[in-house]
Amino acid sequence: MALASPPRIFTAALATETNTFSPIVIDRRGFEDSLYAPPGQHPETPTLCTAPITVGRRVCAAQGWTLIEGTAAWADPAGLVSRGAYETLRDEILDQLRAALPVDAVVLGLHGAMVAQGYLDPEGDLLARIREIIGPDVLLAAELDPHSHLTAKRVAAADVFVAFKEFPHTDFVERAEDLWQIVVDTLEGRVRPVMSVHDCRMIDVFPTSRQPMRGFVDRMMAMEQDDPRILSLSAIHGFMAGDVPEMGTKTIAITDGNADFGAALARQLGEELYANRGRHMMPSLDETAAVAQAMAAASGPVVIADMWDNPGGGTAGDATVILRELLAQGATGVAIGTIWDPIAVQLCTVAGEGAEMPLRFGGKSAPETGEPMDALVRVIRVNPTAEMRFGESVVPFGPAVRIALLTATGEETGIEVILNTVRAQSYDPSLFTALGIEPLACKILVIKSTNHFYAAFQPIASEIIYCSAGHPYPNDPATNPYRLVRQDIWPRSDNPFGDAT
Structure with a gap:
């Protein structure tokens, strides 16, 4: 579809990750607290799901193309998005698109696991409405987080989805660059992308910091590099805290005009994931064993990941289970980042340092x-105004305070806690330095994250312990109280494919 004149491309972002079991509703302010950037006001650094905008600026400037920026909005994960917040942000972007017409492509930053009041599939709703506006022949492409729901409605509306490959998501900028390469090659007539999807019928967790997922991702990247027929390969992990009908793991193959090859490739990759079901998840300890092992370590810092009280998965991030166990076992040299409590932050702020x-x-x-x-x-x-790094992103988590726990007689216990106001998982050691804590001087660092912390904390940790403490997050898909998730999916079914296998 080579064009006679320089292309006009519209870009925008609307993203969050919805834990449908979380009681925390996201309203408009939830987006404004994390990121709300009207047209042209997105900062130079991307957030997790807005890299298509910042990468698009570079690409279009180099190509001499016109990039029309719409609104970028990102809310830290929580529960349902209010109907009003979703509809007003959606309509804001749709109105901006109508004003930008005619366009040759639309490139979006999405997460893919949003659920709103009255909308089980907001991204599908948004994409379908965009397709109605631009018609069947305009390229529609989006970057996705792999912890998303790849619904049939989304696949029908879009031409290209590219998902982050890494978990932790250290590659969101690189995958945005891949997405834009496909857009450029398509508009200049070199490729004709065809998207194929395979449903793995499984629910699992896929950290790429360990095998077997490390090798799987490496092979996907090698296949993209070695076979010119392959434009992009993605694994959609799914998001087990989203109780929606099409939740689950899927694979995407985007080929250059070869639907049959793409379908076979997506199936091959999906069957490999299914064959390794139950083997991807990192081993974990309960809080008693985790604290005992950390205290017994010869040196620090030992990182204890409170993996299921992860604000990045939509929980509040205010669990105290590990803290109580640290006190019970007499641990010292401990820094905890973070416990979410806006009221406590306010009280401490007023009291003063x-x-x-x-x-x-x-x-x-x-x-x-x-x-x-x-x-x-x-x-x-x-x-x-506390903030931390996550790759090229800056993540706010303040106002925040650092407190030391004291004994009844006023002696320090050796445990310090960061209390925060804006919920955010623990991405990077700058979380601690933002409050004056030197991570390398601590014996034990307690963080709230499932695996996004790994890339930044692994280089400084003497040991990493994954801790399964309580159940603030629905972490057992075999027994989670789903109402909408289908039954023919592993591990809810031992044979989800029936006779098909």
């Missing part, structure tokens, strides 16, 4: 997060 005060914090959001902590604390540091 150096204040000693009784404080109740954490354990308020949901069952199975532990009881609230009642402690005498000293306020060590207040940071009204």
